[in-house]
Amino acid sequence: MTQAPDITEPQAAEPQAAEPTTIAPEAAPSVAAPAEASAVAADDALPQAAPQSLRQTPLHALHVTRGGRMVPFAGYDMPVQYAGGIIAEHNHVRTQAGLFDVSHMGQAFLAGADHETVARALEELVPGDILGLAPGRQRYTQLLDENGGILDDLMVTRSADPAEDGVLMLVINAATKEADYAHLTARLPGNIKLIRAEHRGLVAVQGPMAVQVVGRHCPEAVPLHFMSAISTRFDGIDCHISRSGYTGEDGYEISCKATRLRAIVERLLSEPVVKLIGLGARDSLRLEAGLCLYGHDIDTTTSPVEAALTWSIGKRRREHGDFPGAERVQRELRDGAARLRVGIKPEGRAPAREGTAIKSADGRTIGKVTSGGFGPTVNGPISMGYVEHGFTAPGTPVALIVRDKKLAASVVALPFVPHRYARGA
Amino acid sequence: MATMRYTKDHEWIRLDGEVATVGITEHAQQQLGDIVYVELPELGRKVDKGGEAAVVESVKAASDVYAPASGEVVAVNQALDGTPGAVNEEAEGKGWFFRLKLANASELDALMTDEQYKDYLATLS
Known part of the structure; x- marks a missing residue:
């Protein structure tokens, strides 16, 4: 291995x-x-x-x-x-x-x-x-x-x-x-x-x-x-x-x-x-x-x-x-920016990691994953990355190319887990 | 009696009659940490010794799993779809990956025995 x-x-x-x-x-x-x-x-x-x-x-x-x-x-x-x-x-x-x-x-x-x-x-x-x-x-x-x-x-x-x-x-x-x-x-x-x-x-x-x-x-x-x-x-x-x-x-x-x-x-x-x-x-x-990781996102x-x-x-x-x-x-x-950082939720269990190509439903490359892995609280794979203008709305279906296979995914709003900051009154 | 052998890439293969079961070793499991996904080969796929046969993903990274011997995939451990953590719990038992009908059982002769693998691990630390 x-x-x-x-x-x-x-x-x-x-x-x-x-x-x-x-x-x-x-x-x-x-x-x-x-x-x-x-x-x-x-x-x-x-x-x-x-x-x-x-x-x-x-x-x-x-x-x-x-x-x-x-x-x-x-x-x-x-x-x-x-x-x-x-x-x-x-x-x-x-x-x-x-x-x-x-x-x-x-x-x-x-x-x-x-x-x-x-x-x-x-x-x-x-x-x-x-x-x-x-x-x-x-x-x-x-x-x-x-x-x-x-x-x-x-x-x-x-x-x-x-x-x-x-x-x-x-x-x-x-x-x-x-x-x-x-x-x-x-x-x-x-x-x-x-x-x-x-x-x-x-x-x-x-x-x-x-x-x-x-x-x-x-x-x-x-x-x-x-x-x-x-x-x-x-x-x-x-x-x-x-x-x-x-x-x-x-x-x-x-x-x-x-x-x-x-x-x-x-x-x-x-x-x-x-x-x-x-x-x-x-x-x-x-x-x-x-949250962004410098050098990646x-x-x-x-x-x-x-x-x-x-x-x-x-x-x-x-x-x-x-x-x-x-x-x-x-x-x-x-x-409006030509591309935007968004959340991406793969449908199955396979993680889509940094560098994964993001494609539109018609197969065109529209972006790239900049951080991705497994979210323990979400209990599933999660990613974030940049997609072209026009594909940024939550719910937009996209495909992730992982090991030459297409994984179904969708654009989602960030964060994946709600923030619980002490914002005060 | 079953024959258990190990590879330098930390896979194990256990031959029972004509069919061999493959997985990753306890050592590999420990080093990878929490396993969150296992991509298994399709049934009927022919794999070559040393060729990529599966992928195991921990929280941190994806790692390739190679076929310890050539053969045809005759079973995969579907339970890993829902409970990939079984590999952490019992890497050399219920955490098995797939079964092969071997093309040439003598390929196992070149792999390490339990004792040889332990000695090999000792050289890594």
């Missing part, structure tokens, strides 16, 4: 949050993810000792001790799953609370004289409304190139602390870290400082019981709404907590100094309902939630409009068109 290479490349990670001196970051609504790794049956696909060049997160030893199956991902040696398996981990997050190490993601701060100064500088590079971000609020946006292609997607958080006015925290994808920092450094004005927070670690606690378990150690996190953040303490440890994530469930992302991360994690793992979750379940959870060839991320483009930004690639984005908003 040999494994057909699948999700392997370490393309992306996901965005979450970040912080300045006291603050820290967290997670993202639509973004990033796990790719993973080798399955395994052929000898050369067996897990191997990580080459020395792979980086380790502050929790690496803990993953190994706890039975994590380690694989290369975005340049890091990361756990794709633990002993219970991906489906059990996935279901645990949907019903209880899962703990994810996302310390491989990039955390950084942008600092300027005041909020307006730093927000206007960042708005030169992204289509999101950063100026309108209230203190303690977080937003999902994208770094765009001159053609409106997506260089990366990221979470941007404005510090809740008035003493930190002028500080934005960024969480960017692991695989694009270096390119993003080079891009930002080359384009930000001299009065804005980019500070890489490599001394920080980041974990996500996701699931319906996340609020109870995190609340026991950090009561200040309980009243936070989705996409809000505070600098606080978790059992006395300074950290930055945001209510966000990459699973579609309620939950938090907790950033703290790398040296203190393990202490927070040990406290969380002492809670019976909390289990460690690997990249495999992270991928199936985000796919069911309809979005890249420099896709615009935010094509990627169905129009909701993340600020209204003022659309009108003013003052961001990279605005001409294309405004044209697509006005005339």
Whole structure:
């Protein structure tokens, strides 16, 4: 038996949050993810000792001790799953609370004289409304190139602390870290400082019981709404907590100094309902939630409009068109994009994975699957991908070409599993 | 008495009289993780030793399953359609994939015995 290479490349990670001196970051609504790794049956696909060049997160030893199956991902040696398996981990997050190490993601701060100064500088590079971000609020946006292609997607958080006015925290994808920092450094004005927070670690606690378990150690996190953040303490440890994530469930992302991360994690793992979750379940959870994985569902060839991320483009930004690639984005908003990211539900049990051709009923190729696999909560195969204008309406029948055979499928609305964010009143 | 043999690609084949049953090994099952779909060959299909005969998909990836010997497919494990997890539960039992009427039973001589396969696995870790 040999494994057909699948999700392997370490393309992306996901965005979450970040912080300045006291603050820290967290997670993202639509973004990033796990790719993973080798399955395994052929000898050369067996897990191997990580080459020395792979980086380790502050929790690496803990993953190994706890039975994590380690694989290369975005340049890091990361756990794709633990002993219970991906489906059990996935279901645990949907019903209880899962703990994810996302310390491989990039955390950084942008600092300027005041909020307006730093927000206007960042708005030169992204289509999101950063100026309108209230203190303690977080937003999902994208770094765009001159053609409106997506260089990366990221979470941007404005510090809740008035003493930190002028500080934005960024969480960017692991695989694009270096390119993003080079891009930002080359384009930000001299009065804005980019500070890489490599001394920080980041974990996500996701699931319906996340609020109870995190609340026991950090009561200040309980009243936070989705996409809000505070600098606080978790059992006395300074950290930055945001209510966000990459699973579609309620939950938090907790950033703290790398040296203190393990202490927070040990406290969380002492809670019976909390289990460690690997990249495999992270991928199936985000796919069911309809969230993009950079390098797969979005890249420099896709615009935010094509990627169905129009909701993340600020209204003022659309009108003013003052961001990279605005001409294309405004044209697509006005005339409709030539293609759109949609959900695809295969009718049978066979998964249709990344790269699968999508055809119309009359046999013409109309698109391609960008992420696909098995959805444990859906209990069946699910995919997402791009289809031509005219085939985007939910219910549109399409055919997927899997191993030279046509599989019947239909376009469906995303997400596959409803989001359960704590949006508040 | 049944003859059980193993391939380096982690398939097993068990010959009972003229018909051989094929599946993936316990080791393969463990490495793949949760199995969510198995694509089985059509009845009557002739397969060649080493040729692609089935596909097994875990949550993460699709893997080809090769025929350990040449022959004609005379049965497939339909139960895997509804319960592919049977492969995880009992890879070398109820998680079998298909049965072959062998073209040449002596092809099995070149495959590994249980002991040889265990030694082979030891070289992989």
